Amino acid sequence: MTAGDTVTTSTDTVTTSTDTATTSAATASRPDPRLSINQATIKYADLATALRVTAEAGVQAIGLWREPVQAVGLKTAAELLAASGLRFTTHCRGGFFTLPEGPARRAAIDDNRRAIEEAATLAAAGAEGSTAILVLVAGGLPEGSRDLIGARRRVRDAIGELVPDAAAAGVTLAIEPLHPMYASDRAVVSTLGQALDIAADFEPSVVGATVDTFHIWWDPDVLAQIARAGREGRIATYQVCDWKTPLAADVLLSRHYPGDGVIDFGSLTGAVVDAGYTGDIEVELFNEDIWATPHDEVVRRTAAAFGAAVSPHLAPLGR
Amino acid sequence: MTAGDTVTTSTDTVTTSTDTATTSAATASRPDPRLSINQATIKYADLATALRVTAEAGVQAIGLWREPVQAVGLKTAAELLAASGLRFTTHCRGGFFTLPEGPARRAAIDDNRRAIEEAATLAAAGAEGSTAILVLVAGGLPEGSRDLIGARRRVRDAIGELVPDAAAAGVTLAIEPLHPMYASDRAVVSTLGQALDIAADFEPSVVGATVDTFHIWWDPDVLAQIARAGREGRIATYQVCDWKTPLAADVLLSRHYPGDGVIDFGSLTGAVVDAGYTGDIEVELFNEDIWATPHDEVVRRTAAAFGAAVSPHLAPLGR
Numbered sequence: 001m002t003a004g005d006t007v008t009t010s011t012d013t014v015t016t017s018t019d020t021a022t023t024s025a026a027t028a029s030r031p032d033p034r035l036s037i038n039q040a041t042i043k044y045a046d047l048a049t050a051l052r053v054t055a056e057a058g059v060q061a062i063g064l065w066r067e068p069v070q071a072v073g074l075k076t077a078a079e080l081l082a083a084s085g086l087r088f089t090t091h092c093r094g095g096f097f098t099l100p101e102g103p104a105r106r107a108a109i110d111d112n113r114r115a116i117e118e119a120a121t122l123a124a125a126g127a128e129g130s131t132a133i134l135v136l137v138a139g140g141l142p143e144g145s146r147d148l149i150g151a152r153r154r155v156r157d158a159i160g161e162l163v164p165d166a167a168a169a170g171v172t173l174a175i176e177p178l179h180p181m182y183a184s185d186r187a188v189v190s191t192l193g194q195a196l197d198i199a200a201d202f203e204p205s206v207v208g209a210t211v212d213t214f215h216i217w218w219d220p221d222v223l224a225q226i227a228r229a230g231r232e233g234r235i236a237t238y239q240v241c242d243w244k245t246p247l248a249a250d251v252l253l254s255r256h257y258p259g260d261g262v263i264d265f266g267s268l269t270g271a272v273v274d275a276g277y278t279g280d281i282e283v284e285l286f287n288e289d290i291w292a293t294p295h296d297e298v299v300r301r302t303a304a305a306f307g308a309a310v311s312p313h314l315a316p317l318g319r
Numbered sequence: 320m321t322a323g324d325t326v327t328t329s330t331d332t333v334t335t336s337t338d339t340a341t342t343s344a345a346t347a348s349r350p351d352p353r354l355s356i357n358q359a360t361i362k363y364a365d366l367a368t369a370l371r372v373t374a375e376a377g378v379q380a381i382g383l384w385r386e387p388v389q390a391v392g393l394k395t396a397a398e399l400l401a402a403s404g405l406r407f408t409t410h411c412r413g414g415f416f417t418l419p420e421g422p423a424r425r426a427a428i429d430d431n432r433r434a435i436e437e438a439a440t441l442a443a444a445g446a447e448g449s450t451a452i453l454v455l456v457a458g459g460l461p462e463g464s465r466d467l468i469g470a471r472r473r474v475r476d477a478i479g480e481l482v483p484d485a486a487a488a489g490v491t492l493a494i495e496p497l498h499p500m501y502a503s504d505r506a507v508v509s510t511l512g513q514a515l516d517i518a519a520d521f522e523p524s525v526v527g528a529t530v531d532t533f534h535i536w537w538d539p540d541v542l543a544q545i546a547r548a549g550r551e552g553r554i555a556t557y558q559v560c561d562w563k564t565p566l567a568a569d570v571l572l573s574r575h576y577p578g579d580g581v582i583d584f585g586s587l588t589g590a591v592v593d594a595g596y597t598g599d600i601e602v603e604l605f606n607e608d609i610w611a612t613p614h615d616e617v618v619r620r621t622a623a624a625f626g627a628a629v630s631p632h633l634a635p636l637g638r
Binding site (some may be wrong): 180197249267 | 460464465466471498499500502503504508509513516536538539562563564565568569570580581582583586
């Protein structure tokens with residue numbers, strides 16, 4: 001059967017519909033051009049493997065993590081990335097800014113300066129359209145502390161210290177609000193509105209927010225805050241994964257393929273599109289079952305899930 | 320040593336401090352007059368046992384659950400409560416309002432009408448100062464649904480249906496925002512601000528909010544929303560328990576004695592006091608380890624924890 005079949009006779013309604021199915025299947029096998037695989041999704045792949053399986057699946061972009069980059073060294077990582085032909089979307093991750101002043105806090109700030117340099121180097125090495133973004137996770141309450149307000153103030157102060165470095169390197173710091181179930185031990189920034197309030201002190205090109213569906217889908221104010229993030233030019237990156245209960249026993253590992261849970265990717269993705277975001281979209285899955293699956297299969301399944309749950313809600317022309 | 324010792328000589332600084340410790344110990348053995356034991360804290364006690372161990376510990380008030388009340392029948396429950404001499408603080412719980420129209424939704428609404436009557440009957444049977452409050456848990460997303468916004472609208476609509484019944488019975492419906500980790504399977508109302516937005520359509524004497532530290536401590540807007548709740552006359556009940564990580568494998572069972580975790584009871588209790596709340600304060604603990612402890616010991620430990628973590632932040636005269 002050829003495409004020409006669809007216009008030859010009046011009985012071709014069925015044929016046309018078959019062709020549509022064929023086209024959909026073809027689309028499903030060619031990943032959405034805006035999809036980016038966050039390396040955490042294939043956590044146990046080394047950098048070379050992660051780049052290879054991502055590119056071989058026809059995915060065009062990747063978000064990297066610091067540890068596997070550092071495992072091969074930044075220079076080698078940049079060479080591998082350049083050779084892969086993939087766009088670089090984000091570097092994960094900086095932050096952990098809640099410690100009070102002292103050597104440990106200084107070490108954290110210095111480590112974030114290195115992360116900024118890594119992000120700039122990798123973005124320069126990636127294919128055209130790469131973005132120099134460093135995702136920031138705020139950090140939890142210091143051991144023994146109950147001072148949530150003070151911890152949040154120290155996050156803002158640390159970002160203020162790093163802004164000149166980020167601006168000089170051309171890197172955008174993307175504050176990631178994490179789900180409130182992580183507020184005590186991982187991130188004292190829990191809502192998009194709170195991230196935007198912190199970012200508001202700085203230039204949008206230097207400090208933005210990470211919009212991750214898993215962390216903010218429950219927020220009664222989420223659509224308004226996504227619109228606000230767009231108006232304020234703060235959507236640095238959009239990440240998608242799904243929420244499903246019961247949660248994994250380790251709640252960190254409870255992220256699912258888009259479409260496998262209860263998140264309405266239509267309303268959230270629509271809001272992000274309406275807010276003017278035209279960049280790549282990462283899928284970042286922390287999930288023991290997914291990590292135990294062969295890397296190439298995970299990338300294929302991620303691309304298929306994204307194509308089914310997210311792509312229909314993107315503007316037709318995409319990037 | 321007597322209290323007189325503290326003023327006899329200039330070397331009495333140490334003596335005074337010892338006396339303070341003695342006084343604190345005495346206070347710890349006599350529970351705070353505003354403490355109320357929520358029956359869920361001693362989940363496996365039947366109603367008669369729950370009333371007995373609470374009263375024997377010198378606690379003056381109790382919050383009840385529907386199942387153990389129904390196990391003996393409402394009339395008997397009211398008689399037992401009256402005989403205990405305890406104040407009745409809340410009835411747990413109504414709600415589960417997210418189902419679409421149909422027989423199951425009608426059954427839920429009808430069941431809430433019965434819960435309203437139970438709350439009124441129990442409040443009338445309890446000691447002077449009892450409060451006719453029905454705690455409402457919104458309910459999660461219906462099976463297979465991703466329509467969070469629609470589910471929330473149905474919660475508001477159900478409350479609207481019940482308001483005439485509650486008003487006629489003199490019962491306050493106390494919408495309880497639950498932690499966002501329960502948003503999909505238990506409560507689509509996740510923040511105090513959201514609960515107040517729903518309540519705003521109704522009289523404060525009929526629809527208020529449950530302020531439970533466990534559920535809202537992480538909220539960057541929590542102090543402002545507590546102040547707002549006070550201004551709007553909506554703090555129906557204040558409940559305290561603590562947050563600690565790692566969370567229990569079943570995140571429903573991760574509530575801890577006040578002081579055992581990271582919640583700042585000073586700032587939250589201070590905000591509730593400043594908002595004008597003068598009522599009883601419940602401790603409601605879902606925790607397998609606590610449930611496995613003898614009931615009388617749990618009540619004593621709860622009273623001691625409350626005395627140490629919460630009482631110092633209450634206005635001196637209390638109720």
